[in-house]
Amino acid sequence: xxxxxxxxxxxGRARQAANSTAVEAGARAGFVxxxxxxxxxxxxxxxxxxxxxxxxxxxxxxxxxxIAEKPFGKILLWALGIALVGMALWRLSEALFGAAxxxxxxxxxxxxxxxxxxxxxxxxxxxxxxxxxxxxxxGGSSDQQSKDITxxxxxxxxxxxxxxxxxxxxxxAGLWIAGRALLRKYHKHLKMSEMSKRVRQAxxxxxxxxxxxxxxxxxxxxGFAVAAAVKHRPDESKGMDDTLRSFTETPAGPxxxxxxxxxxxxxxxxxxxxxxxxxx
Numbered sequence: 232x233x234x235x236x237x238x239x240x241x242x243g244r245a246r247q248a249a250n251s252t253a254v255e256a257g258a259r260a261g262f263v264x265x266x267x268x269x270x271x272x273x274x275x276x277x278x279x280x281x282x283x284x285x286x287x288x289x290x291x292x293x294x295x296x297x298i299a300e301k302p303f304g305k306i307l308l309w310a311l312g313i314a315l316v317g318m319a320l321w322r323l324s325e326a327l328f329g330a331a332x333x334x335x336x337x338x339x340x341x342x343x344x345x346x347x348x349x350x351x352x353x354x355x356x357x358x359x360x361x362x363x364x365x366x367x368x369x370g371g372s373s374d375q376q377s378k379d380i381t382x383x384x385x386x387x388x389x390x391x392x393x394x395x396x397x398x399x400x401x402x403x404a405g406l407w408i409a410g411r412a413l414l415r416k417y418h419k420h421l422k423m424s425e426m427s428k429r430v431r432q433a434x435x436x437x438x439x440x441x442x443x444x445x446x447x448x449x450x451x452x453x454g455f456a457v458a459a460a461v462k463h464r465p466d467e468s469k470g471m472d473d474t475l476r477s478f479t480e481t482p483a484g485p486x487x488x489x490x491x492x493x494x495x496x497x498x499x500x501x502x503x504x505x506x507x508x509x510x511x
Contacts, residue, residue, distance in 0.1 A: 261318020444494020
């Protein structure tokens with residue numbers, strides 16, 4: 232058997248593994264885990280809006296800490312982290328072999344899947360590290376992390392441009408997320424034919440509302456990063472918690488944060504819908 236045929240067999244087995252029920256189960260578990268995090272972040276943001284600020288931390292670290300404080304919290308964190316590993320592996324399989332759908336093998340789609348695999352791998356690592364007792368890894372403040380990273384980047388040659396371009400990228404990503412949600416682009420990824428009329432209506436409501444709210448949060452965070460670059464002030468950069476709190480400083484007051492928080496909860500529910508109906 233020559234080297235070429237061995238390599239071809241290896242690729243075939245890898246593709247078969249990527250299309251296995253185990254990878255599909257991991258993807259669906261990952262959507263459940265993502266939904267849990269977004270629902271908890273939304274609930275924490277809602278508490279901040281209704282309590283006038285408080286000491287809540289409305290970001291992934293706050294969500295992880297919230298879970299850890301519950302009965303069997305450590306077990307739940309391990310389950311959450313393992314589910315996110317499943318999500319990362321599924322995205323990695325999409326990057327290597329292409330996603331479901333006619334355009335799933337496009338280079339741009341595969342590159343996007345690779346980026347998502349890295350992101351979910353990092354999130355899974357942070358959750359599992361926190362579950363293992365390294366409290367600073369998963370439960371830290373996104374605000375302080377954002378400021379530290381921005382300060383370090385601003386110290387590099389051309390740092391202002393780097394931070395500014397990154398901020399524009401995040402803002403554009405947020406607008407893209409919101410736009411796709413409003414246009415219901417998620418339809419092509421879901422098994423819409425398997426849904427009843429009432430379920431389709433519910434999925435569309437939480438998909439549009441949740442996706443738009445999520446996009447607005449990303450776009451706003453990107454705007455703060457751009458401001459940090461222009462002013463050369465790391466403190467202008469904000470993580471998710473400070474970004475969410477900034478909505479209370481608008482003329483709408485805390486009520487805008489209430490709407491955004493409910494949107495994040497809706498996106499969490501939409502993630503659970505993906506766990507059931509996503510084409511994997």
